[in-house]
Amino acid sequence: MTPVRLLGIGAFLIGVFVLVPLFIRLSGRWDLYYTLTSVALLSVGAAGVWLTFYIGRINIGQGAYALLGGYVSAILVTQWGVSFWLTLPLAALTCSAVSVLIGLPILRLRGVYFAMVTLVLTEVARLTALALPITNGAKGITSIPLPGKLSIFGLTLIPDFATLENPKLAFYLMAAVLMVLTYLVLWRMVNSRLGHLCRSLQQNEELSASIGVNTAMLRVLAYAISSFFGGLAGAMFVAISQSIYPSSFAVSDSVNFMLYCFLGGLGYVFGPLLGTLLLYFGWDLLSVAKEYQLLIYSGAMIILMLVLPNGVLSLLDRKGGQK
């Protein structure tokens, strides 16, 4: 099992870092870089949502944290001249801190109530961004400089993006690295003691509390990690689009994050990754259908749900069961 898995991971990494750039260079479809960068970043956000699903909560509020992370990064870069690479962890940590404050009361809710509160949270984030003076209201923050260079002890790790002849490729690699790291962390977490505890929350919260699991702490922790990923994704998005508006991440984005998780499969760590790829890429490919784009997209989603209600990755499950 292990060599097969290692081989799979190796193939995935080669695919992401070698084959995709090669394919794009050969085919000349440079626009694909933007799509794939978005897929990578959205899957980082979706990984966070998936983690809240893992403790048995439906999270439709990731858009709020993506927006918050984006604004933190944008404000730090434009108004205080902080290097982007420093704002990236700062934005994510801010999101975590805020999510602890918000999570403490709302994580007591369950089921549909939690889902609805988080949905409302997205709307709160948008309205707050509109109302606060520091976010510059509906005009948003624009012309944010590209990420500068990152060097440690004089060793340049990442060159200045503005001097690169092909920032698209750089952004893609950046996002891909971030995605790989995120899923590595997530995978490690799920297969650790923490992951087992989270699963016990998903199955029966009272029971796990009764055998001494600190459920309150655990769910806030999971939510904070989830929001960390959301902030990370948001901050990177802002760096790429070089602008942020209150509507950059709206309710529809929050819902989409949730859909990516569902589509890939809630029981699988790499479910959100696959779900994001299928849905976002599929949406992009369908743009040839013009006015029927949404019709085909949503139709396909409904049919997929009818055929595979437990996510695309449940296909693997069935094979395993037959053995």
Place this chain on the structure above:
Amino acid sequence: MEQIIANGLYLGAQYALIALGLTLIFSLMNVLNFAHGQMYVFGGFVTYTVVAQFKLPFVVGLLASAVVLAVMGALIEKFLFRPVIRKSKRDESTMLLAAGIAFFLDAVILLLFGEKQRGVPKIVNGVFNWDMRIIMPYDRILIGLLAIALIVAFILFMQYSRTGRAMRALAQDRVAAELMGVDVDRYSMIGFALGAMLAGLVGGLLVTITGVNLGMGGPTSIKAFLMIMIGGAGVISGAIAGGFILGMMESVGLTVLAAYGDVTYLAIFAALMIFLAIRPQGLMGKPWG
């Protein structure tokens, strides 16, 4: 002050009607119907088509909305939700389906009715004016009264009819209801159809005043979620209370907070967060839905 209360009541009556449909579907099937706002918009467009394009009376349009949406709801339950609920491991999987249906209805509305804002001519003219203290157009009063009449009719139906009793039993305990001989599948379908019909009726009512457009679906769903959170999910009295409370808060907020810009909804959301921290199940809900 009287004006604010009158506005709040008028808003609350329509809101309550939207929330009723949503809460009915939720209580029967444990499905959070993301497509509720889109169903409402669809109903509005059906009424618009019947009244403004076929030149038929408004009542016919309203009935057409109700029938079209009821049929749509029944079909959606029978062919989409029922198989997915049966096959999926986790209840939440229906949310993806509901969101998919919301997108699908958006696409259908776009293709059938276009993206323009549509409205029908006023059904009654004139403005009610009570000594300059309450000023309200007659058509708004009529729509408000119609909405209240529909709410009353709905409560009576749920309370005294055989179907209503069966649905209440289903909401209380699905297994027990089945054991007592209630045809669960049939009443789930009727309940979903009824919920969708209510959404269609509100759409039909409101098209005479505010008109409808494609973009209204999502925000309407969010407002409906707010209402059932305030009142408690799956409880009929809660949905009505939530609707009127939200309508009143919106009406008061728009007047009182107007000086600070567009912050009414921000204030409502903040208040809701605090409220839910103290009382997670809403005003009248059962704990954990």
